[in-house]
Amino acid sequence: MANSAQTAHGHMQDHEGHVRAVEADLEYWRTKRLEPRLIQLHRRGVLTLYDLISAAAHVPAALPAAGEATHDMESRIRALEDGLDEYIRGVALASIDSSDYPFVIEDTRKERGDYDEFFRIAKPPHASTLTERIARLEHDLREYQHLLDVLMRALIDKGVLTMQQLERQRAFLAGRGAWNGARIVARAWVDPVFKQALLTRGREAVHELNIPPGRLGKLGVAENTATLHNVVVCTLCSCYPHDLLGDPPWWYRDDTYKERIVRDPRGTLADRFNLQLPESVEVRVRDSTSDVRWMVLPRRPAGTDGWSEEELARLVTIDSLVGTAPALTPAAPAQAECSVPR
Amino acid sequence: MATAEATHRFQVGERVRVMQANPAGSPRTPAYVRGKSGIVTALHGSIENPLDHRGVYPPLCSVLFSVHEIFCRASQDTLSVDLHEDWLAPAEPRHR
Numbered sequence: 001m002a003n004s005a006q007t008a009h010g011h012m013q014d015h016e017g018h019v020r021a022v023e024a025d026l027e028y029w030r031t032k033r034l035e036p037r038l039i040q041l042h043r044r045g046v047l048t049l050y051d052l053i054s055a056a057a058h059v060p061a062a063l064p065a066a067g068e069a070t071h072d073m074e075s076r077i078r079a080l081e082d083g084l085d086e087y088i089r090g091v092a093l094a095s096i097d098s099s100d101y102p103f104v105i106e107d108t109r110k111e112r113g114d115y116d117e118f119f120r121i122a123k124p125p126h127a128s129t130l131t132e133r134i135a136r137l138e139h140d141l142r143e144y145q146h147l148l149d150v151l152m153r154a155l156i157d158k159g160v161l162t163m164q165q166l167e168r169q170r171a172f173l174a175g176r177g178a179w180n181g182a183r184i185v186a187r188a189w190v191d192p193v194f195k196q197a198l199l200t201r202g203r204e205a206v207h208e209l210n211i212p213p214g215r216l217g218k219l220g221v222a223e224n225t226a227t228l229h230n231v232v233v234c235t236l237c238s239c240y241p242h243d244l245l246g247d248p249p250w251w252y253r254d255d256t257y258k259e260r261i262v263r264d265p266r267g268t269l270a271d272r273f274n275l276q277l278p279e280s281v282e283v284r285v286r287d288s289t290s291d292v293r294w295m296v297l298p299r300r301p302a303g304t305d306g307w308s309e310e311e312l313a314r315l316v317t318i319d320s321l322v323g324t325a326p327a328l329t330p331a332a333p334a335q336a337e338c339s340v341p342r
Numbered sequence: 343m344a345t346a347e348a349t350h351r352f353q354v355g356e357r358v359r360v361m362q363a364n365p366a367g368s369p370r371t372p373a374y375v376r377g378k379s380g381i382v383t384a385l386h387g388s389i390e391n392p393l394d395h396r397g398v399y400p401p402l403c404s405v406l407f408s409v410h411e412i413f414c415r416a417s418q419d420t421l422s423v424d425l426h427e428d429w430l431a432p433a434e435p436r437h438r
Contacts, residue, residue, distance in 0.1 A: 236372060262409075264417070265421075
């Protein structure tokens with residue numbers, strides 16, 4: 001999600017960092033998810049461009065919120081982050097496959113140009129000052145949301161998706177999430193038999209936690225030890241065990257992370273994530289290049305003897321599941337923990 | 343797992359070289375490992391993944407590379423990349 005790079009402090013300290021995160025993630029969801037989806041539906045004759053025009057006649061564009069430009073910068077940025085989250089949830093709904101038109105994720109990657117420099121959907125340049133960038137994001141987000149609303153309307157009108165399918169997808173999306181990852185890690189910390197099953201059999205093992213195991217290939221679990229620190233990336237696109245763990249941190253989809261982490265793993269962890277690892281620890285990057293989708297099993301923090309699984313799970317952050325941070329220590333207030341559902 | 347391993351041409355611990363190009367193969371071999379050599383660390387068999395891929399790709403290996411060898415920079419760090427066997431060749435002649 002948009003705000004997971006920064007810790008969830010009550011007060012926003014780095015306005016520019018938050019704006020940069022929204023810019024990068026909004027462009028990702030536009031150029032890599034929503035617009036390729038539209039192109040895909042169009043190419044296969046599921047929706048014609050005229051279907052979109054017809055649907056647009058019934059979906060009004062949102063107007064700028066009253067007094068938007070007069071609000072203070074922090075509340076405007078927070079509104080953008082909330083708007084982005086809603087947009088991301090909407091794109092996920094628009095990405096359900098109708099049983100009449102089955103799509104394969106690999107087709108999407110090819111069609112949106114992941115393997116071909118010539119076929120990328122271009123990013124527009126950003127305006128200069130922070131206030132201008134915020135205004136531009138507010139404008140872009142309204143436009144993108146409108147396009148998404150039109151697409152949903154067209155899918156329903158055309159009978160490609162039913163309200164029932166949408167409700168089912170909504171329930172599925174609400175059930176997955178980083179809290180699943182936290183529970184898996186906590187169980188592995190307290191139960192060696194479970195840990196072994198997880199490392200060798202992956203998805204199958206999570207059944208005993210009543211977590212739906214998902215179906216996106218094989219789950220790879222990379223265990224951190226005293227001498228090995230794992231960090232996950234997907235340099236070709238942004239593969240992650242989404243179906244099990246929900247969305248990764250926003251920067252996981254960011255090209256600068258992908259490029260830097262493979263070239264200089266240790267330096268990137270130190271400079272970008274303030275994680276200094278001693279020379280005695282090998283840093284191993286797991287590039288999720290194919291059918292194995294990787295998560296990190298972080299080390300159990302010291303001073304947690306006798307803790308319950310629930311208490312332990314609160315020490316597991318979304319960043320620790322990717323390997324750019326250790327699990328929280330008992331002393332640190334658990335502010336960036338994986339949020340417990342509801 | 344035993345049956346998955348039986349389908350592999352390579353073994354854990356074997357040194358392999360990644361092809362420079364393989365137009366008929368899957369597109370999911372990153373450019374930075376092409377032409378480079380590494381050590382097989384895990385065998386995954388042929389993974390059925392109908393949501394992700396149309397059809398089943400050849401058996402998949404995790405191959406461990408050194409950042410130092412790939413990017414020619416001082417580093418003790420490693421890169422583990424999952425590659426299909428049709429992209430791999432033995433790195434040196436096998437002994438009988």
